[in-house]
Amino acid sequence: MNAIMKNKNRTNQMMKKTLLILISFTSLIACKTPETQKAMIEKESFGTTQDGRDVERYTLVNSGGMRVQILTYGGIITSLEVPNRAGKLQDVVLGYDQLSDYEKSSPYFGALIGRYGNRIANGKFSLEGTEYTLVQNNGNNHLHGGTKGFDKVVWTAEPLEQEDKVSLKLTYLSKDMEEGYPGNLSVEVLYTLTSENALEIHYLANTDKTTVVNLTQHSYFNLSGGKDILDHILQLNASGYLPVDETLIPTGIVADVTNTPFDFTQPKTIGRDIEKEDVQLKNGLGYDHCWVLNHPEIGMRTAAIVSHPTSGIQLEVQTDEPALQFYSGNFLDGSHPMKNSDGFYAKRAGFCLETQHYPNSPNEERFPSVVVQPEETYTSKTIFKFTNK
């Protein structure tokens, strides 16, 4: 009798369990948020350059709905939409509506920068006994790869879809002596949008002659949608920075940030010290300096965290690069038309966090080397990870 009762009880318990599993399974299906979708990548035409090159725009979407749009022209990120605290998608980068604006006069909005991010003094450097002369496109200095840097070329694109992420592979062959740089440089940039709301950027380059390479990404972020970025809270994992001369060339020393406006080791608003009386802030017209990141030996690590109190959006920048140029948009002067609007971007409407080697390294033996040999592969990785709180 007892044995029969036990069996009955066991059968009842098993039935209950099965029912529970069934209920949880069906409720799981019912709870699946409508926004959950398969990651995907789409292509559309974005017009033709003035010299007749076709330009495409790729839209990458992840399973949570985060969206990034990238042009084959300059590898430019034209929009980057991330969920804010209210769960609504918000575009967090500056940009234009039209290709002609990017071609006409862009302060490098959203673009890939190469062969050399930032300045090379007087547009000159020597390598293995040969002096190379580059264009002087920023006063006497060379800036961001020249008059036709990687921000102005049309890249070859290949979309890649995987289970939980989508990528866009961009490739470009920069010919020997292009913009004055030695070596045929074959470059690959892989943009990957992950299901964790991260945009990963992998850079690869190979050369057939000794050359210098320093690639970066020049997105201008604004996490609030407001007219300037002064109320954003920034933290930089850097206890040193590079003071510059009046033409923004580093003096060659690494200065301690302690007790200076350049100390972002603890979070503070970008605006807190930006107007302080300081010769370096004067030289940069605000922040336009290279911070030397702590712990280069670790490789991939957090370089910067920036957030906005109202939107709740937080951006974390991770990189394996030794440094980061923090530029507070000081040269924006109200002349650049704002996308999706009749307005213009005001001074400090966006900030850039450009992961890179130090400016002017080809002329500074004290700085980490940017020389790439034919038998080497240049690699660099940066992640822009978005969360909200």
Ligand code: BGC
């Ligand atoms: C530089 C600025 C320059 C800006 C171009 C930044 O990376 O540090 O000095 O004006 O790019 O818009």
